[in-house]
Amino acid sequence: MAKLLYERPLITPLNTGMTNKFGTRTEYRPMTHIDHVAVKDLLQEFGSPLFVFSERQIRNNYQSAKRAFETRYPKVQFAWSYKTNYLDAICNIFHQKGSWGEVVSGFEYKKALKNGVPGDKILFNGPDKTNEDLKMAIENNSPIHIDHLDELYRLTEMARELNKKPRVAIRVNMDTGIYPMWDRFGFNYENGQAWDAVNKILSNDVLDLIGLHCHIGTFMLAPSAYGIAASKMSELALSIKRQHGKVIEYIDMGGGFASKNTLKGAYLIGADTVPEISEFAEAITSAILNAGFDKDELPYLYLETGRALVDDAGFLLGSVISNKRLSDGRRATILDFGVNNLFTSFWYDHKVSPAQEFGMHTENSVLYGPLCMNIDVVRENVSLPPLNAGDQLVVHHVGAYNFTQSMQFITLRPAVVLIDMKDETHLVRVREDNDSVQRYEQVPEYLKPFKL
Amino acid sequence: MKVKKNVALSDSGFLFNPSSGESYSVNPIGQEIIKMLNEESSEEEIIATLLEKYNVERDTLEKDIRDFFGMLELYGVVKPEEA
Amino acid sequence: MSDKPKYTIAVTGLNAIDSPGPGIAVIKSLKEAQSFDVRIIGLSYENLEPGVFMRHYVDKSYQVPFPGAGMEVLFERLAYINHIEQIDFLFPNFDAELFNYIKLQDRLSQELQIEMVLPTLEQFEARHKVNLYEYGQKYDIKVPRSEMVFTEADLSATAKEMGFPAVIKGKFYDAYVAYTPDQALNYFHKISSKWGLPIIVQQYVYGTEVNVCGVGDGHGVTIGAVPMRKLYITDKGKAWAGVSIDDEELLEGTNKMVERTKWRGPFELEYMKTSEGDYYLLEINPRFPAWCYLTTGAGQNQVEDLVNIGMGKKVEPKKEFAAGKMFVRYSEDMIVDLEEFEKISTVGEL
Structure with missing residues (x-):
């Protein structure tokens, strides 16, 4: 006779306030497959832990975002935010769909160039652009988004030396009624800094001011804030036309749309409360359309949406190393991935599902990562079926920032697999080995010998 | 290890401890263990029975049963082992 | 022979504790409805919500997932309950659950034929504490700064x-x-x-607290409104006794609010009346308050009206009510068998 599926024996107190299995936020529903590929097979073939991306989900996300904006506005261009996820395979999916590149460092700039993005379709943002970076961007005719006055002066000087007219935009920050206000990047709108920067650029005719850029914050839940931002950007563009006769070619609204993750401390889950892309699209496009542009001078709308397009296409797969009882009676489950791979668990309550079937009984557990560090907590409290060593888990919505922010602290970084439109798997980044870290180290000769 | 005399366990897995007034929910395998304890089975007998029935390694089962016994003691469902 | 329809109505907020939810008050009004008969389905979050055990008010109870579990899980649970009970109308009674119910309104109506009468999401968000001052300015209603x-x-x-x-x-x-x-x-x-x-940070307004319980039809018409003055307040600030009052200015203010905001569904307005006779709106609760049974006692069964609106019946606005009706709240110890607690705790149904 075949033996029955084992489940750890459990006894849980009933009347301690808020417990009922029909009630608590439980994530016991298993996720056995991603697209049509079994989690078990993925981990078997590529090892645990493992990042997995669904190409189907990425393409769907892009398509619906594009539709949301293009049905409302005639001139829309997306630029893929490299820092959100700069795995080349992921970037190229976006480039295949028509997305330009948006970068914030020389490193990312070179990555985009190498991926084959034409220089004039790479938007160069960020406060740290070295002279070498700027020279590269000038020569490739990339739109350079100026962050501060020092950069403006430096760029002006370089343009004179190189005898070129770089295409530039200025980054504008402003009060959109949200908190915190991101005023550390760019020139402030309300206090006149932005207007001052515009005047400086247009008065010396060394730089070609073609655009205005803003990025009002991250994980934004209020479409109305984008409406305010788009109005102020439009107003600035119109003033430039009025005072200087210069037509601004594009308004870049940056990114920051929230994904469907649940922020720590939120009462309702992100999947229910996060606005749809169409709500952001409606706020932005109606503000620009109503601003009073001449019909033939309507600016292009650039969008640097990252998180909302890729977060739900990424999964982190892993395994249970052990479970134990803490001294206060709480259950603890130790996993083979932690904050080294899942940086965003510092601010999200990531949804975690088991990858195999269980009964209806659940228990609360804290999920710890494998690092020998107290900060390594994946979830402080989650209701899951009784997991045993070797059981497998799926963490949802990890496509944005996690791979780019993952690190080799204590252990190496996992492999990354892409599941294509036909449900075939492709290894897009191999699992790291010791050489990945140690090849860059040098030990002085005199430190090499020792006896123990 | 003995379950306290007046502890009531129903088929739905609802366990009531009349001496403390606390109620608990017990999953099916937990119920089996409590029933075996009621029948005065030894730890070794319980382990043997469950190993026969479920697809589980002995090490895992032993560890989980120890933990379960610990919780039964913590919740006052069983009489502490006599020295 | 009665030709009255019999509706199956689901109600949340069965926590009839010392700071009570409105569920039981809503059910009492439903039981007194003239235009229909009812079967009551209780929806509870916790296994000790007293309403679950009040079998003379609640025919059958089911546990439902906490709002934080998400809309999908809630929808599935309601679909399961509906499959057994064929619910006609549902009363969400907690602020914290309203967001999900408002978002699920169309699906519940179209897929499960469960009707609700709720404010729109815009109305729900706009009256939120954080936005109330702007709300007041927009609709010309006095709100403490x-x-x-x-x-x-x-x-x-x-x-x-x-x-x-x-x-x-x-x-x-x-x-x-x-x-x-x-x-x-x-x-x-x-x-x-x-x-x-x-x-x-809110400007402190001195005065007497007066509240209004009412229903808006969503087109600017007040279907019913009864003002109440609290007579006795518990240490938690809840009314333990109150009296219906005929305050014309308050009723006028209520009609103005409903007309301008096109409020849909039940509401409770909390006002502070200053010694100068000014009324400041402190809060808008987008649901019936726990004292809503007083409106039935005063001659306006607003709960009945709300169901009839939801069932597509024509409902005439009511202006009349008896001033000077009082409510005095009491608590009671019920004797409950452990088996009942076991059932709601383990199978989630009683």
């Missing part, structure tokens, strides 16, 4: 400008009256550590 603050510096500047005493409020819950800047700072930290930022 309030400002959102994010930092200590903002707090002291704002409180100083408004003057003391000032009310320091959390985004969701908690409110304290601060008489000095030190107290304000103290409450700021106390509340923000619990409910996060922003903190709301």
Whole structure:
């Protein structure tokens, strides 16, 4: 006779306030497959832990975002935010769909160039652009988004030396009624800094001011804030036309749309409360359309949406190393991935599902990562079926920032697999080995010998 | 290890401890263990029975049963082992 | 022979404890409805909500998932319950669950034929504490001045400008009256550590608290409205006794609010009446209050009207009600068998 599926024996107190299995936020529903590929097979073939991306989900996300904006506005261009996820395979999916590149460092700039993005379709943002970076961007005719006055002066000087007219935009920050206000990047709108920067650029005719850029914050839940931002950007563009006769070619609204993750401390889950892309699209496009542009001078709308397009296409797969009882009676489950791979668990309550079937009984557990560090907590409290060593888990919505922010602290970084439109798997980044870290180290000769 | 005399366990897995007034929910395998304890089975007998029935390694089962016994003691469902 | 329809109506908020949810009050009004008969389905979050065990009011109870479990899980649970009970109408009674129910309204109606009469999401969000001051300005309703603050510096500047005493409020819950800047700072930290930022600083208005319970039809017509003055307040600030009052100005203000905002569904307006006779709107609750049975006692069964609106019946606005009707709340110990507690706890149904 075949033996029955084992489940750890459990006894849980009933009347301690808020417990009922029909009630608590439980994530016991298993996720056995991603697209049509079994989690078990993925981990078997590529090892645990493992990042997995669904190409189907990425393409769907892009398509619906594009539709949301293009049905409302005639001139829309997306630029893929490299820092959100700069795995080349992921970037190229976006480039295949028509997305330009948006970068914030020389490193990312070179990555985009190498991926084959034409220089004039790479938007160069960020406060740290070295002279070498700027020279590269000038020569490739990339739109350079100026962050501060020092950069403006430096760029002006370089343009004179190189005898070129770089295409530039200025980054504008402003009060959109949200908190915190991101005023550390760019020139402030309300206090006149932005207007001052515009005047400086247009008065010396060394730089070609073609655009205005803003990025009002991250994980934004209020479409109305984008409406305010788009109005102020439009107003600035119109003033430039009025005072200087210069037509601004594009308004870049940056990114920051929230994904469907649940922020720590939120009462309702992100999947229910996060606005749809169409709500952001409606706020932005109606503000620009109503601003009073001449019909033939309507600016292009650039969008640097990252998180909302890729977060739900990424999964982190892993395994249970052990479970134990803490001294206060709480259950603890130790996993083979932690904050080294899942940086965003510092601010999200990531949804975690088991990858195999269980009964209806659940228990609360804290999920710890494998690092020998107290900060390594994946979830402080989650209701899951009784997991045993070797059981497998799926963490949802990890496509944005996690791979780019993952690190080799204590252990190496996992492999990354892409599941294509036909449900075939492709290894897009191999699992790291010791050489990945140690090849860059040098030990002085005199430190090499020792006896123990 | 003995379950306290007046502890009531129903088929739905609802366990009531009349001496403390606390109620608990017990999953099916937990119920089996409590029933075996009621029948005065030894730890070794319980382990043997469950190993026969479920697809589980002995090490895992032993560890989980120890933990379960610990919780039964913590919740006052069983009489502490006599020295 | 009765030709009245019999409706199966699901009700949440069965926590008839010392700071009660409105569920039982709603059910009492439903039981007294003239135009239909009812079978009551209780929806509970916890296994000790007293309503679950009040078998003379609640025919059958089911546990439902907490709002934080998400809409999908809630929908599935309601689909399961509906499959057994064929629910006609549903009363969500908690603020915290309304967001999900408002978003599920169309699906519940189209896929499960469960009707509800709720405010729109815009109405629900706009009357939120954080937005109430703007709301008042937009609809020309007097609201105590309030400002959102994010930092200590903002707090002291704002409180100083408004003057003391000032009310320091959390985004969701908690409110304290601060008489000095030190107290304000103290409450700021106390509340923000619990409910996060922003903190709301509100002008303190002296006076008598008066509330209105009513229903709007969604087209600007007030279907019913009864004002009540609290007579006795518990240490938790809840009314333990109150009396219906015929305050024309209050009724006028209510009609104005409903007309301008096109409010849809039940509401409770909390006003402060100053010694000068000015009415300040303190809060709009987008649901029936726990004292709503008083409106039935005073001659307006607003709960019955709401069901009839939801069932597509024509409902005439009611203006008349008896002033001077009182409610006095009491609590009662029920004797419950452990088996009943076991059932709701283990199978989630009773």
